Amino acid sequence: MSLLDIIATAMIALGLFFFLGGAIGILRFPDFYSRLHPAGKLDTMGQFTALSGIALYLLNDLSLGSVLTALKILLIVVFVFITSPTATHAIVDAGVRAGMTPWTKETREEGRR
Amino acid sequence: MRFIALITILLMGGLLFYGLPDFPDWGDPASPASTHVSPYYIEHGAADTHAPNIVTAVLADYRGYDTMFETAVIFSAGLACFFLLRTFRQKSAETKLYRHIPTGVTLRIEKGGKTPAGSEEFEPIDSHWVPYDMIINMTCRLIVPFVQLFALYVIAHGHYSPGGGFQGGVIFGAAIILFAISHDLRSVFRRLQEKTAILLSAAGVLIYAGTGVLCLILGGNFLDYSRLAGLLGVDAVMARSHGILIVEIGVGLAVMAVMVMLYYNLSSAGRHDEGL
Numbered sequence: 438m439s440l441l442d443i444i445a446t447a448m449i450a451l452g453l454f455f456f457l458g459g460a461i462g463i464l465r466f467p468d469f470y471s472r473l474h475p476a477g478k479l480d481t482m483g484q485f486t487a488l489s490g491i492a493l494y495l496l497n498d499l500s501l502g503s504v505l506t507a508l509k510i511l512l513i514v515v516f517v518f519i520t521s522p523t524a525t526h527a528i529v530d531a532g533v534r535a536g537m538t539p540w541t542k543e544t545r546e547e548g549r550r
Numbered sequence: 551m552r553f554i555a556l557i558t559i560l561l562m563g564g565l566l567f568y569g570l571p572d573f574p575d576w577g578d579p580a581s582p583a584s585t586h587v588s589p590y591y592i593e594h595g596a597a598d599t600h601a602p603n604i605v606t607a608v609l610a611d612y613r614g615y616d617t618m619f620e621t622a623v624i625f626s627a628g629l630a631c632f633f634l635l636r637t638f639r640q641k642s643a644e645t646k647l648y649r650h651i652p653t654g655v656t657l658r659i660e661k662g663g664k665t666p667a668g669s670e671e672f673e674p675i676d677s678h679w680v681p682y683d684m685i686i687n688m689t690c691r692l693i694v695p696f697v698q699l700f701a702l703y704v705i706a707h708g709h710y711s712p713g714g715g716f717q718g719g720v721i722f723g724a725a726i727i728l729f730a731i732s733h734d735l736r737s738v739f740r741r742l743q744e745k746t747a748i749l750l751s752a753a754g755v756l757i758y759a760g761t762g763v764l765c766l767i768l769g770g771n772f773l774d775y776s777r778l779a780g781l782l783g784v785d786a787v788m789a790r791s792h793g794i795l796i797v798e799i800g801v802g803l804a805v806m807a808v809m810v811m812l813y814y815n816l817s818s819a820g821r822h823d824e825g826l
Contacts, residue, residue: 516696519692526683530683
């Protein structure tokens, strides 16, 4: 097991940890806006580390094919890194325009449905 | 009358179910399709058409008729949406809103008032107009060219990897729809008019069918691309590969234009005002 393997495995595991946190956050947070927080942040971070780990793992056998595939994976990372927070922003925007009020300590009791 | 219709449908359905057991099982290796047709495609596909992706070879070459009429079906779906939804009668609203482009001031003109129609400095806006969001706007501007580039890659790379005209056309259409969502319908119309979209969808089907007719004229069967060898200056096998690419471009054009037409008509209920 090379050093590259260890780093790649650690990064993929870290990515899965972020995804797990995101999933728990989506299920456990109280309202629409706070649920979007883990959905937007942790999924972006999770795919960033996990896919970078996969790209690193591919570089084990250094050939033109594997470098190209790693580059394509990095392109996916870059584009999701740009678009995922934008999508979250758009959803929050739509929620504000539709008149959803954020969860506060005052609305906690009535919001429990 | 409805009773007779019900009886007819039940009889037809029963007949279909009666015939069902005679079909070969799902994925049965002894079925006629698996004993004659599939092995031929698998063994000769790459040698016949110079396309390592057998799916593309079957789709656009061996079963070109099928794909041509699939494209025609998509074209007629776009036309059906156009004829069902498009309304040309402008419902004149009580009040009209105009935006002064240099300053961003909105004018509200009551019924009977003088409208600045035809002026370069004003543009009409709708009452349910949604203000622009700069973040979404800029991100979509950044992403759209890459999505379009990827769509062209998917169309052109269909010989070697999953992809082809249908997928690439859908991605290209999605890029334009993304632009329409992040801006508004008017700014898309400035780039791709409805008339152009309809013409492009018809042109896509025409490219496909025209390639087939060209093969007929050059003395082969309909859609027998190897006859294009002389025209393209390559050997017969490579000509089939190029022929696949040509019809895939036709499919991509038709699918892209139909996707855009569907969005134009569905998002604004055929009125083609600012919409979303």
